[in-house]
Amino acid sequence: MEELLEHHRRNRKLTTLVENKTTYNADHAELSIYETHEYAExxxxxxxxxxxxxxxxxxxVMHIEDIPSFEFFPGESVVMPAGKEMVIDFPLARRNAPTQCLTLGIAPEKIEEVADKFNRKVAIENENSNWRLEDGSASxxxxxxxVNHLxxxxxxxxxxxRHSxxxxxxxxxxxxxxxxxxTRAKTLLLNDTQEVFSDTRIGMVIRYIRKHLTDKDITVDLLAGKACMSVSHFHKKFKNTLGVxxxxYINAQKIRFSKKLIRESRELRMSEIAFKSGFNNTSYFNRQFKKLELxxxxxFRASVSSG
Known part of the structure; x- marks a missing residue:
């Protein structure tokens, strides 16, 4: 990212050390890069x-109404509705290591247009698919x-x-x-503690996976049957909705569970962790772990132990 911002740094004007703003415009959107070069609250x-x-x-460190305060790092986004205040602390900002953030303002009609197309794509028969980026609250x-690459x-x-x-x-x-x-759909479905989406097919499948995560017989065929859909139709709707x-998705959740086991059960062999996490063999577990965790x-066990 530092190399990516080099062109920006050479051409921008630095007029303040706290939230210095440089704006770039395009049709339907504007991007602003904010830089803070000193500690601020x-x-x-x-x-x-x-x-x-x-x-x-x-x-x-972000303080936003309706959301518990949280630390905000690269690889994360916040979707902010119009008119909602965010209050920000900059604990690590320094002249030689500024804290940098972008904001992308998009015309509301463009967001609505794309969201409508998305909802038509992911709708399953008469189920309510009404995913929105913002509904008056921040996310x-x-x-x-x-998303990082994009x-x-x-x-x-x-x-x-410029114009081209x-x-x-x-x-x-x-x-x-x-x-x-x-990402928003995935977050809401994964954290659906009140089972708001329990009457939707994708929500029901997510709940089934959560309850049977370590089973070794979870297949796409099985999940499609649970959703009363053909395998190809289920696969398409699932991927359109969650982006995976x-x-x-199942492998990512199993690897997440295996990391918890590695942290908490250091005496277990990797073959045992693979089995307890729902994998049929250790080599496939190793390949999936490296693919997702690099x-x-x-x-990973060594890094946890040394920490």
Whole structure:
């Protein structure tokens, strides 16, 4: 990200050390890069339009009404409705290591247009599919790899092009809205403690996976049957809604569970952890762990032990 922002740094004007703002405009959207170069507390920001705020470097502590205060790191976003205040602390900002964040303001009609298309794509018969990026409350979302890559492309295109980039930016903004809708849907379905989505097929399948995560016979065929859908139709609707295939989702949840076992049960062999996490063999467990965590289970155990 530092190399990506080099062009921005060479051309921007630094007029303040706290939340210095540089804005880049395009059709239907504007991107602003904020830089803070010194420790600061209780800095207030409010926007007249909905924005997506994504961290680029450093750390913030965010205080937003209706959300418990949280630490805000690169690889995360906050979706802010128009008119809602965020109050920010900058505990790590320094002149040689500024805290950097972007805000992407998108025309509400563009968000609504893309959200409507998304909802038509993920709707299953008469079930209510009404996913929205913002409903008057803020959302704190953790990126997946696709969203991280897309944020970098947006920063590069906004900061390196002028009018010729608008078509590319429009396509990327549409993709970002879809990706964040998928992230929001996934977050709400995973944290549906009050079972608001229990009467939806995808919600029911998520709940089934959660209850039977360590079973070794969870297959797409089984889940499609639970949802009363054909395998191909179920696979398409699941991936459209959550941005990930059913098998990749199950494996990610199993790896997440295995990390918990590794932290808490250091005496267990990796073959036992693989079995307890619902994998049929250790080699497949090792491949999936490295694919998702970019390290082997043994390397993760070593990092936990050394910490």
């Amino acid at each position: 209780s800095v207030s920001l409010k926007f007249d339009f909905p924005v997506i705020a994504s961290m680029l470097s450093g750390k913030k 704190h979302l953790i990126h997946n790899a696709d 944020v970098k492309r947006l920063v590069y295109t906004f900061t390196h092009t 980039g608008d078509l590319l930016l429009d396509l990327m903004i549409q993709e970002l809205i879809v990706r964040l809708l998928q 295939s059913p098998i990749d 390290m082997t289970p043994q390397q």
